[in-house]
Amino acid sequence: MNQPNLDINERTNHFYELTWKEIQIPMRDGSYLAANLYQPKSEGRFPVIMTMCPYGKDAHFSQFAPANPTIVIEYSHSQDKGPLLSWETPNPEFWVPQGYAILRIDERGIGNSPGKLDILSESLKKDYYDAIEWAGTEPWSNGKIGLLGISYLAMSQWAVASEQPPHLACIVPWEGTVDYYADFCYPGGIQSNGFLTFWWENGILTRQYNPDGTYSKEQLQANRVEFTEVVRNNPLRDKVWTNRFSDLSKVKVPVLSASNWFSAGMHTRGNFLGFQNAASENKWLEVHIGSHVGEFYTAEGRALQKKFLDYWLKGIDTGIMQEPKVKLAIPRGGNHYTWRYENEYPLNRTxxxxxxxxxxxxxxxxxxxxxxxxxxxxxxxxxxxxxxxxxxxxxxxxxxxxxxxxxxxxxxxxxxxxxxxxxxxxxxxxxxxxxxxxxxxxxxxxxxxxxxxxxxxxxxxxxxxxxxxxxxxxxxxxxxxxxxxxxxxxxxxxxxxxxxxxxxxxxxxxxxxxxxxxxxxxxxxxxxxxxxxxxxxxxxxxxxxxxxxxxxxxxxxxxxxxxxxxxx
Missing domain, CATH: 2.60.120.260 (Galactose-binding domain-like)
Known part of the structure; x- marks a missing residue:
């Protein structure tokens, strides 16, 4: 997909222009991952915001899982639109003008990245680690990598953070689970097969690596691990699950964990679990209400993300270190709420x-x-x-x-x-x-x-x-x-x-x-x-x-x- 070379300066009055190119990131096994690198059209080294997911780096927000009616609703409500906006990822049209390089990666077996597709796997953690370490040593990078994204893009953040790649500076997992078994596939021990089947068939398989569309159905099947079968064949939380997700005792980088009070059954639980159990000395919890992706792209949501990332990736004193660790929306029904800061969760005065x-x-x-x-x-x-x-x-x-x-x-x-x-x-x-x-x-x-x-x-x-x-x-x-x-x-x-x-x-x-x-x-x-x-x-x-x-x-x-x- 050819993406436009945009002059953001003309539209936003920010300093940097945006350029982009497709690159190949080498992996330890000799393979590579395809990525889009969006960066300022300027000399210098820039902090990197990275994502890796199975939704296709070139797929526009509005094209993701068209059978899902909420996508159209989310896009129509979003305050953040444009030709580079992709599902659940940070928009380079906003972040590059703030002085960041954006690296959007197709995980193995997806889009333009060859290899066997195996989502939420141990191999995904290794690939993510390699991509972080590669980006941390590139001449356009300042050596500090931050992760930012929603849902799957948050789940993989928790996972790779427990691998402790040296160039990973911080993570912002937004509405994303930690325990793939209990938070995502088997809430309460009951299989979430209605969603999983829909998501796998519409959101993942449609983006499987298929150069020039020449692979047969049999070749595609041979080149992937069927996630829905992994779920069905492992009804207990054994090593098949625990080896895949994060060991929170090893997550030591700064964390901004953002949850949603009203996402029971998928996203709410993991961000509380991550905040409470991550070993990081510097961690914050934000809990909002509203749509799954909408709050991520609002001016208020992006301001919070920027305050966190500017401090940990650029070294700017944004005041975040002086703020309480917990920011909570206090709902009153509908979309009515007020914000309140707290020092812990659950609250000691409960x-x-x-x-x-x-x-x-x-x-x-x-x-x-x-x-x-x-x-x-x-x-x-x-x-x-x-x-x-x-x-x-x-x-x-x-x-x-x-x-x-x-x-x-x-x-x-x-x-x-x-x-x-x-x-x-x-x-x-x-x-x-x-x-x-x-x-x-x-x-x-x-x-x-x-x-x-x-x-x-x-x-x-x-x-x-x-x-x-x-x-x-x-x-x-x-x-x-x-x-x-x-x-x-x-x-x-x-x-x-x-x-x-x-x-x-x-x-x-x-x-x-x-x-x-x-x-x-x-x-x-x-x-x-x-x-x-x-x-x-x-x-x-x-x-x-x-x-x-x-x-x-x-x-x-x-x-x-x-x-x-x-x-x-």
Whole structure:
């Protein structure tokens, strides 16, 4: 693809003009990666912002995964457009005039880079390491490499940072997971096959290396590792997974980790995990709301990125070292929010508050239910006649849905405005009619008229407060890593259920934040996959525990409760 030689100076009144060329970056095994180098048309050495991904370095933002309707929406809402804008990458039309060189790389087996395609792999970490070290010694480079990008481009940042390439100076992973198993492919142990199949077939395979379009279907298949098969063949978090993703104890470069409160099921969890567990002495956390890529390209988002990168790549005192380490959007429903700075996460002043479930009244209350009670919901035995949401879609919440497939618990109206911010946990005593069960949970904000107050999130304008999932046979937790308010699952063995026996399940509801207005209620929805509005992008017709009818037990020793992070 021939890209224009742009004179940015005429359009932005910045100092540098932009030039670009395609280059080949040598790898340790004698192969190479194709890259576009965008740099100032000026003498000197410049800091480098690098990306490596499988989406095609020459594919324009608007061309990525055309079957995904959110791409058109994201592009139409973006404040950052132009012929060089590519999906989830920093725009060279902005960054080159700021005095940066931009290096956009096709990973092995993608675009113009030959070799076997194996995404999110150990070999990707090695290739990324080699590219960083090559760029760090080029005559146009000042020797400092920063990584900046969204989603996949953030996931690979965490991974290569744990390899500790000497010329890597800092990373900015924006809405990107760390633990590929628990954050991305198997949230709660339930395979995210709806999204993964769509993403693999539409976002990745369409960009596989195929010089002049001459490779046959059989040649292309022989020249790749089928990621969806890797997922299906490895349902436990074993070395196949841990060898691929980041060892956070080895991530020591400065980090700006940016998350989204309303991206449960894919992006939210990883950025908190990375911030809390990276070994870096200098790390910041930013949490926003709104669209998945939109906030990255806003003037406010880019100003934050520039403040961080200017300090670590250029040595400019931007004041970031004097700022608190945590910047949080405090949502109030819709796209309304205010910013607040904090010094840690979760907040030290959090009041971890239990709201107990009462199966007889369907009430959530701070007072435990003393009398035992049960409530049941059915599995999805008639799933073939059901409508399963496609990836990137969410049904609106309705009380009029088939309530045989779910149970709803509500608080009484809040007497005062109440802020919830942080990790959320549901302790649920439950039994199944089969040897397993998949449990889907949503937490919602309901106004006095009974209407849900929704939030502007990564993939929808109708996000609930948060959601959580658990396959009961994968309920085993790691006691060293779990806390009273957040379970950390081992995911290392299946522990099947005895039908009819009652089990305590600690269900992680992904971190979120919301200010509940006076008079509003919280609604906790527990059910099968068909519960309305379930955002986990798993809604397909396979790999589910369909037949299980579930009984929820409350009262006395069955202390089922919702643990909320209340901020006084």
């Amino acid at each position: 009041q971890w508050t239990r709201f107990y479930l009462d199966a007889s009244s369907k009430i959530l209350s701070k007072e435990p239910a003393h009398s035992k009670a049960i409530v049941c919901y059915e599995g999805d035995k008639d799933r073939e006649s059901k409508y399963w949401a496609k990836p990137f879609m969410m049904k609106a919440f309705s009380r009029d849905e088939d309530n045989s497939k779910r149970v709803m618990f509500e608080t009484t109206p809040f007497k005062n405005e109440t802020e919830i911010l942080g990790p959320i946990k549901l302790r649920l005593w439950a039994s199944s009619t089969t040897d397993d069960m998949d449990i889907f949970v949503s937490l919602r904000n309901i106004d006095p008229l009974g209407k849900e107050v929704v939030n502007s999130g990564a993939l929808t304008e109708k996000s609930p407060i948060s959601q959580g999932w658990l396959r009961a046979s994968l309920r085993k937790t790691n006691d060293e890593l779990s806390t009273d308010y957040k379970p950390y699952y081992a995911f290392d063995e299946f522990q099947k259920l005895v039908p009819g026996e009652v089990y305590p399940l600690d269900i992680e509801i992904w971190d979120s934040a919301i200010v509940i207005a006076k008079g509003n209620r919280l609604l906790l929805e527990i059910g099968s996959q068909s519960q309305s509005g379930c955002a986990l992008i798993t809604q397909t017709g396979d790999d589910r525990v369909w037949e299980a009818d579930v009984t929820i037990h409350t009262g006395d020793e069955f202390d089922s409760y919702l643990m909320l992070p209340i901020i006084p």
